[in-house]
Amino acid sequence: xxRVARHTLRDALxxxxxxxxxxxxxxxxxxxxxxxxxxxxxxxxxTFTGASQFAAVGVVAAGGAGLSAVVAASLLSTRNAxxxxxxxxxxxxxxxxxxxxxxxxxxxxxxVALAQAHLGRPAxxxxxxxxxxGVFIFWNLFTLLGxxxxxxxxxxxxxxLDAAVxxxxxxxxxxxxxxxxxxxxxxxxxxxxxxxxxxxxxxxPIIATVVVAIVAGWRT
Amino acid sequence: MNPALTWSVLGATSALCYAIKLVxxxxxxxxxxxxxxxxxxxxxxxxxxxxxxxxQALAVKTHVVLDHRLAGLxxxxxxxxxxxxxxxxxxxxxxxxxxxxRLH
Numbered sequence: 001x002x003r004v005a006r007h008t009l010r011d012a013l014x015x016x017x018x019x020x021x022x023x024x025x026x027x028x029x030x031x032x033x034x035x036x037x038x039x040x041x042x043x044x045x046x047t048f049t050g051a052s053q054f055a056a057v058g059v060v061a062a063g064g065a066g067l068s069a070v071v072a073a074s075l076l077s078t079r080n081a082x083x084x085x086x087x088x089x090x091x092x093x094x095x096x097x098x099x100x101x102x103x104x105x106x107x108x109x110x111x112v113a114l115a116q117a118h119l120g121r122p123a124x125x126x127x128x129x130x131x132x133x134g135v136f137i138f139w140n141l142f143t144l145l146g147x148x149x150x151x152x153x154x155x156x157x158x159x160x161l162d163a164a165v166x167x168x169x170x171x172x173x174x175x176x177x178x179x180x181x182x183x184x185x186x187x188x189x190x191x192x193x194x195x196x197x198x199x200x201x202x203x204x205p206i207i208a209t210v211v212v213a214i215v216a217g218w219r220t
Numbered sequence: 221m222n223p224a225l226t227w228s229v230l231g232a233t234s235a236l237c238y239a240i241k242l243v244x245x246x247x248x249x250x251x252x253x254x255x256x257x258x259x260x261x262x263x264x265x266x267x268x269x270x271x272x273x274x275x276q277a278l279a280v281k282t283h284v285v286l287d288h289r290l291a292g293l294x295x296x297x298x299x300x301x302x303x304x305x306x307x308x309x310x311x312x313x314x315x316x317x318x319x320x321x322r323l324h
Contacts, residue, residue: 018306025310034221039230046234049241051265056233058272060226063281069229074236076268078261084244085252093245102242157321160314163292166276167313170296171306173269185263186270193271194278202281205274209267217260 002122004130011112012130019050019108020138025168026053027146032156032165033061037147044143048136049106051172052077055206058165064203072206083110090124104132185216288324292317 023044030040035057043053052073059069084105090113093101113128153159177183189209196205244252252258277293278284296313304312 021307024307035226035230039226042230043234047230047237049237051269052233052237055268055272056229058276060221060229062275062279066225066229066232070232070236072268072272073233074240075264077237077240078264080237080241081243082252082258082261084241085247085249086244088245088249098245099242102245103238105241105244157288158318160288160292160316160318160321163277163289163296163317164310164314166273166289166293167296167310168306169269169272169276170293171300171309173266173273174300176266176269182263182266186266189267189270190274193274194284197275197279197284198282200282202279203275205279206268206271209271210264213260213263213267217263218256 004126005116005119005123008112008116008119008123008126009130011115012127012134015108015112015131016134016138019135020142022050022168023139023142024146024149025164026050026057026139027143027148028150028156028161029054029061029146029165029168030057030143031147031150032161033057035060037144037151040147041140041144044140047073048103048139049077049080050139054165054168054172058169059203059206061162061165062202064206065201068201068203068207072203075207075210079107080105083107086110087113087128090121091128101128101132104128104136106132106135108132108135185212188212188216288317288320291320 026044027040030043031037047053055076056069056073059072084102087105087110091101109128109132112131113124116123116127150161156162173186177186189212192209192212193205196208200208277289292313295316296309299309299312
């Protein structure tokens with residue numbers, strides 16, 4: 001196996017540490033939503049795709065049905081299928097390596113991997129595995145810390161944990177809002193969700209905004 | 221919180237999210253090569269995250285409620301405009317919201 005380029009290692013580690021630290025927010029959100037510390041940690045270990053985890057506990061916290069929570073989380077993770085499609089020819093994995101590669105296929109591992117393309121295929125593979133494994137370790141470690149911290153604090157509202165969750169969603173959304181067209185679509189989705197809140201059962205206005213994505217994405 | 225609900229949400233979310241990740245390693249690339257599908261898919265995180273912000277900050281079940289959480293969200297917004305890093309955004313939102321909650 002070729003040596004890991006310093007550039008690749010630096011990219012992977014810095015992404016793993018920064019993103020992993022968001023795990024504190026998820027750990028706190030899970031416990032504030034009514035999940036146990038063990039369940040919250042299992043989300044990070046087994047689901048392991050940040051935005052979907054936040055969505056699942058967020059819908060439950062909002063009083064939505066279990067099905068709404070699962071559908072919202074799954075819809076948010078459909079982009080991972082496109083990532084795995086991009087990574088499949090680069091990694092060319094079989095057997096247990098493929099099972100593991102799929103689990104580590106997330107925004108960060110794919111993006112760091114593809115950013116190494118100019119250094120050649122070995123660097124792409126190093127980028128994927130190092131970032132995937134690094135995010136996995138730190139994301140889970142920080143989830144545990146956040147969950148234990150939230151548990152020891154008690155009433156989530158008294159510590160602002162109920163506002164930390166929408167703030168985290170806004171933070172995840174923010175980098176996508178550089179484009180004016182995307183800002184209009186995001187604003188439309190927010191208004192749509194707000195108008196639908198008193199009309200639809202709780203949790204479902206979130207899923208219903210997929211209509212906005214379909215309308216906006218139908219034409220170029 | 222009802223354990224049957226929390227465990228089933230955890231189990232089903234984990235199974236579906238893993239299955240979705242696995243898809244691309246097994247199907248031919250051309251199946252998802254449709255431009256329209258890719259455009260809509262790239263917009264899904266945008267609309268869902270926007271709706272989640274609204275649901276978490278402005279809704280209680282099926283009611284629109286303006287409370288301490290909105291103060292927290294406004295702080296997060298200001299922090300993002302000031303290019304604050306993610307942990308600062310979340311913590312400043314939580315502190316503002318907690319302050320408003322306790323003053324009421």
